[in-house]
Amino acid sequence: MIRVVLVDDQELVRSGFAMILNAQPDIAVVGEAGDGTEAIAAVRALDPDVVLLDIRMPGLDGIEAAKAVCGETRTRAIMLTTFDQDDYVYDALYAGASGFLGKDVRRDDLVHAVRVVAAGEALLAPGITRRLISDIARHRPREGTTPSDRLSVLTERERETLRLLGRGLSNAEIAAAMVVSEHTVKTHVSNVLAKLGIRDRVQAVIAAYETRLIEPS
Structure with a gap:
């Protein structure tokens, strides 16, 4: 069962999402919160698999809550917003x-x-493309590291895996491109995430652009 916590300052939004998710046989909404501070407390107390976080809330907003949740717990965050502005996407991803x-x-x-x-x-979301991620990575790279520093921990095969991840390929497509099995690709992906200290494929795409493994077009 996938355990979910919903966080939004509008009760009607939470109720609507809860109704949709609780109707699924494999999903259960185990808690709700109305702001970022309540969200952090709920995640710590309930240990959900996923938290849905509204970005714009009074008090502690969703971005700050996500930093705490993603940095301190195993819970994965999905950000919710009525806006598709670049800064929100950047801040949410980072x-x-x-x-x-x-x-x-x-x-x-x-x-x-x-x-x-x-x-x-x-x-x-469909409207938030890889081009946006490349623009973000080009304009606002992380501080304190150079491309060579970050990639030096990867093997050549892992670098190639990261390059293909950055282009948006699935595991099956990467396997075909590298002429290896999907199991091998999964191992390479896991190694890339672990060695670079990133959580998932979205972060891998950013890393591919940040390290200039892929140059923004």
Whole structure:
């Protein structure tokens, strides 16, 4: 069972999402919160698999809550917003979020997002493209490291895996490109994430651009 905590300052939004998610046989909403401070407390107390966090809330906002949740717990965060602005996407991704959805998300897409993120993958809403991630990485790289520093921990095969991840390829497509099995690709992906200290494929895409393994077009 996938355990979910919903966080939004609007009770009607929480109720609507709860109704959709609780109707699924494999998902249960185990808690709700109305701001970032309550969200952190709920996640620590309930240990959910996924937290859906509204970005714009009074008091502690969703970005700050995501930093605490993603930095201190195993819970994966999906950010919810009515805006698709670059800064929100950037801040959410660097806070450690694994997904980014608009509040007008369709019922089926919401359910799919929760399942995908709970399984350890990551996703972005259709309107938030890899081009945006490349722009973010180009304009606002992380401080304190150089491309060579970060990539030096990877083997050549792992670098190639990261390059293909950055281009948005699935495990099956990476396996075909590298002429290896999907099992081998999964091992390479796990090694890349572990060695670079990142949580999921979204963070891997950012890393590929930050390290200039892929140059923004």
